[in-house]
Amino acid sequence: MPPRSWWPGLRPGLVTNAADPEAAVFAVSFLPQFVPSGAPVLPFLLVPAVLWTLVDLAWYGPAAWAVGLVRRAFARSAVRRWMEAVSGTVLVGPGVRVAAAAR
Numbered sequence: 001m002p003p004r005s006w007w008p009g010l011r012p013g014l015v016t017n018a019a020d021p022e023a024a025v026f027a028v029s030f031l032p033q034f035v036p037s038g039a040p041v042l043p044f045l046l047v048p049a050v051l052w053t054l055v056d057l058a059w060y061g062p063a064a065w066a067v068g069l070v071r072r073a074f075a076r077s078a079v080r081r082w083m084e085a086v087s088g089t090v091l092v093g094p095g096v097r098v099a100a101a102a103r
Helices: 007-018 021-034 041-075 077-102
Strands: none
16 A cells, blocks of 8 residues: 555544534633633643644554554455454354254
C-alpha cells in the first residue's frame, strides 16, 4: 500500500472540530475561570488553550499512529483469513447452541 498524505485525514478532523459547538461551549465555560481579576484576558486564555491543544496532540497523535499500524496489519490477507476463521467459529457456536436447544 503506498504511503498516503496526512492532509486528507487531518482536514475532516479540523472541520469537524471547528464545527463542534460542544467544544466551543466547553472552552467558553471552562477557560475563563483561570483569568485573574483585572488581568489581560487574551494572554491568560491563550496559555491554557495552547496547553489543551498540546495535551490533545500528545494523546491523539500516538492513538492515530497505533490505528494506522493496526490498519496495515488487518489489511494483510493472512490476518484477514485468520480473523474470518475466528469470527466464523465464534458465530457458529451460538448457532449450534440454538439449534440444539430447539430440539
